[in-house]
Amino acid sequence: MLAVRLKQITKRFAQTLANDAVDINVRQETIHAIIGENGAGKSTIMEILYGFYQADAGEIELFGEKKKIINPQDAIRNGIGMVHQHFMLIPPMTVTENIILGLEPVSRSGVLHLAQAEEKIRKLSDEYGLQIDPRIEVENLSVGLQQRVEILKALYRDARILILDEPTAVLTPPEVGEFFQILRRLKAQGKTIIIITHKLEEVLEISDDVTVMRNGRKVGELPTSEATANILANMMVGREVLFELDKQPVVPGETVLRVENLCVTVGNKPRLKNVSFDLKEGEILGIAGVEGNGQTELVEVLTGLRRLDTGTVWYQGEDISNLSARKIREHQIAHIPADRKAHGFLSSYSNAENQILGFHYRAPFCRKNGFLNFASIRSYAEELVKKFDIRPPLTDIATGTLSGGNQQKVIVSREFSQHPRLLIIAQPTRGIDIGAIEFIHQQILDLRSEKVAVLLVSAELEEIRSLSDRTLVMFEGEVVGEITAEAFDMETVGMLMTGHIETRSTREPDLKSGPGADS
Amino acid sequence: MFLKKAEIFLLPVVSVFAAMLVGAVLIFAVGENPLAVYWIFFKNSIFSLNGIGYTLFYATPLIFTGLSVAFGFRCGLFNIGAEGQLYIAAMAVTLTAISLDGWSAWVVIPVCLVVSFIAGGIWGGIPGLLKARFGGHEVINTIMMNMIAFSLVNYLVVGPFHRQGTQILETDFIPLAARIPRIHALIPIIPKTLPLNMGFVIALLACLVTYLVLWKTRWGYEIRAVGISNSVSRYAGINVNKNMVMAMFIAGGCAGMVAISEVMGYRYTFHDSFSSGVGFIGIAVALLGRNHPVGVILAALLFGALIRGSLFLDLNFDHLSKDLVMVLQGVIVLFVATDKLFKKLLGFIKLPQ
Amino acid sequence: MWEVLDLELIASGLRLSTPLILAALGGLFSERAGVVNIALDGIMIFGAFTGAVVAYETGNPWFGLLAAMLLGGLVAHIHGIASIRYQADQVVSGTAINLLAIGVPAVLSNALYNSTTVTPNIQLMLPIIRIPVISSIPILSTLLGKYSVLVFFAFAMVPLSWFVIFKTSFGLRLRSVGENPEAAETAGINVYLMRYYAVWISGLLAGLGGAFLSIAHGSSFVHNISAGRGFIALAALIFGRYTPKLTLLGCMMFGIADAFQIRIQGVIPIPGQFIQMFPYVLTMIVLAGLIGRAQVPAADGIPYAQAK
């Protein structure tokens, strides 16, 4: 008996064909994984199932009967619950308020019956061992717990089918473990679970069946028992996955950046605790860690966007602590921000204008008298557009109209082309297509071989593994471990990321690291 | 946010017509004939040489205030304080001019020009400063500054600087040296009665300068950047706070320059409540002109015509007053703000890409 | 000058804070739902005008009150349509309303009564209520002695709004829409409808506030009757961190400041114009001092585009 049957679902956005005649069959009381690269259309089809979008063609069957799902309410009524990748929670409200939102238990006059709801929620949470206190505000919960609130939300609406979009992206390895326990319990209780992911090992661990998607099409569906990482990987990417970039060995030169006992407090929460490390030219230093463990603050401090409380930042023997962002730039320190929309470019500015952003005030782009030198700006922009093959290859088109990958390329082209000595890169490949990813990775390596020092902050362990020469692991604002490329293995890093310090530390003794590591 | 070329020009026109329709409804509601009313409007404003002259005259202060608001918008700040800024500036100019009695025009006029800009600038800069320093809401603050300005100038013109021997709330007249020539001094064919003065030329120059600053210099580049996104600007090493204060100062200055055409070119004295809301019409002008100097000029001309025309309403219709302009501009602002609606409407017409 | 600092000051302070409270509560509703309502001032003016006209024409202030309320709601609805359906810049469309509030009443009152600035005095103002027991107790009688019905109504609205916003499902949805509309929509809530409700309610209340000025406090509409009270109310709202209780506090503060300003004139040798500046300066100080700490609803002022 199939819980969900999607027949020939087709969905088209503007030009792109998001789903092309996709069939998906989910057996009842199983965990069904849907895997694929970014933009493979796996989220889209689930949004269709959840009624967020309407399919242009195709039909949906639930438990054998044909259904028309026109909006999320419909989906909920049909026992479908969805946990989005970006949680649909309201931070300042309590767990209860968040969960009951939309079908509140009310008295005649519309007065809330919170107590009653809390009771029900507590029961549910015990039943599935979620350990959630209904009274607490969501903003005070860890990401992992917030995810459970989302699951509770679905259960509260007695969902029989649970869709989870990239559920483990935000979780630390141990949290992932617990999370899988919960999933198994849910399955045992008779729920059907669909999990969207791109992490093969997880698929193999948790799922019963796998559907593989690639740019909008279904390329295969098989029971997990018959699947191996390689088979799935090939199906996903359509060719041998080449994570190994050509990475020539580079002998690190003298130290470019030296950070000593950096401490930063935001509000009253300490975000960086005695962070110390150094970075040599021609070296890529990776910063691993679950997001929100101080990486953002670290980058902000190093790029002059945030003031440090104590500690010093030495750059080529010069103290650059608390210099303004502009001064930092003038030291040939380039910065690729994590959130390109919020920091990286001005959406209604043209490519040319964006490519001089931050350097606009100095020659050759600006004349002594303060007037911009458009001739040189244009030629410069044309050169970059060619070099970084930004599409469409125009200098006067508004950057906001480009695709994510090309927007990122505009930023990269700007930051890489002003002869940086130190490169601070955060999440360089978030949410962009594979082509752009590989291109940008190659660019980074090229700079490395030009003896540029690179600080790479990324939530993608894979990215860090494949690029960095050394990796620092951050946990709750401390550097809890340091691993050389040779010693790098996911297991260790995973444990470190969650604060479980390994006894056999893989760090060379002579290197600095936060005291947290020694505890 | 990314408009087609055609839309940029079409949308304002459409919204103006829509606004006039709404106005027509109102006119009809109060029992007059819309067509007749609009005919009066334009007969006296654009269908006669004299009318055009007056239209230009009334457009002059609107260009200044329009520029003021537009400049604020370009930096992401909403300057509703033009009205107060221009009052303060006018008073400042008057007092400086009077106190410089006896000096040669070569001294007085430049000084007065500068004073008008600085005075308005300071009045506008304060909210800018509060915004930058404390994040105080610039809209509320500029309004409050208006209120304060009204009280202040009212005090000055009622009390210490009131001209002797008159009931009118006016200060003494400014010395001849501080008066800028009327246009007819340059172009003899223009009737002497026409109050159109050099202020208009200065307004056009101001537009040119604003354009150059905003789009051709690094400062303009930064101000516009701040207007689009504070966070990006901060990332790019642009001093956001400084630019905010700067922008509000310049915005205030533009508004202050109204004093040039009104005091130095027309009244030659500070007349209490001389500006019948041009500071507010400036908002409509800026929005209608899409915060671009050229647009501002065009929009200002439109509203100049409306104001000129509205003066004939009270004479010709017993149920209508010149306040109709306020209504029209309110509606226009509303429609310009809801351009999504009109984009939809235009959607049916095929537009060249 | 100290003789002005008596109970009457507080009494008239409370009286003057009434329109602020009504407007601020209005603002509270709409901002909690994520729509910045800078139009409060204009709506008050519309309300005052309608109130005065209807009260005069019908001879019954209550009809005026009702009309003012409804018109306030409708005017706010215009702001709503612009800023919700067509995702206009909320400050700009609010300003448009304020500009209309300058022109429309003038045109209409000119058409009706041949005066662009004043409407005729109404025959009958809203009743002034005295609480029997209290009014026989000396001090209290001065303090709570006799106020217009609306004063009591306004103060009663404060706990009521608190209840509605924080204790009912309507309020929960309203807040959710202001904090994270996307989440609200996935929870099956009609974001637009909630926002329309909020803006509409804010209009109703602001309309009442305006009517208070023209048929309870005064007895006719005069040009720009609100004198910026709508904006002061916003300041009070920010001061009150978007919570009813603190907002009430802010409103009373401004109200008393205003009363003080009125009563002190002529008592001390400072020209009236300067004394009149007092509430405005106070507003700016308050904004400068406290906006940093105010926790604005996350989606406040951000237009929301519905899915699909």
Next chain:
Amino acid sequence: MVTRKTAHVCFLMGVTLLLSAVAALLPVEQTAAQQSRSSGAGSPARVEGAPVTIPAGKGDDLSTVNWDDATDETPASQEKTGDSDLSKENWEDEKSSKDVTEKEAASDLSKESWEDEGSAKNVPEKEDGLQMMKQEEIDKLDSRERLIHLSGFALFIGYILGGVLTAFATRNRKLAVSLPPELLILLHTFWPLELILLPFMRARIR
């Protein structure tokens, strides 16, 4: 699902509110009309707490000066101190109300001194003159006003409650739900229309 009960509760709420309000209304200022007239003269300027955004009205600012206490201390209000206490029931009985008023007016001085110096001084005699001359008219006029107030108030509250009620009642009706929000709000504003439509919006969504 809860619509009918909701309506019920709303109605009850409404009634109680109405009653309480009426109760509060009884000891109303009797010559509110007088007051409004006496103070009406100055009214254009009274609410002008300040100079105004559009110069046209600016002339008025100065006349605002302490209008505020002016109204509070109008003779009318002073007079009320007494009789309104017991005018709860027999307000139409002029006799009682009258002499009580005088008694009060006399014995009131103590309290007035409490209330405040400035205006209270000259109140009593003005008071009496006023009493002597047109007590009857006052009362006649007054009872008329009371009627106006009560009817007006009834309509006011009635309309508001009606709105709330219909909004509640229709909140889950299909038509209401399928209606674009803009129109729905308009309907609520003019809810009598909505009531007419009610029969057509039978259908509920679960």
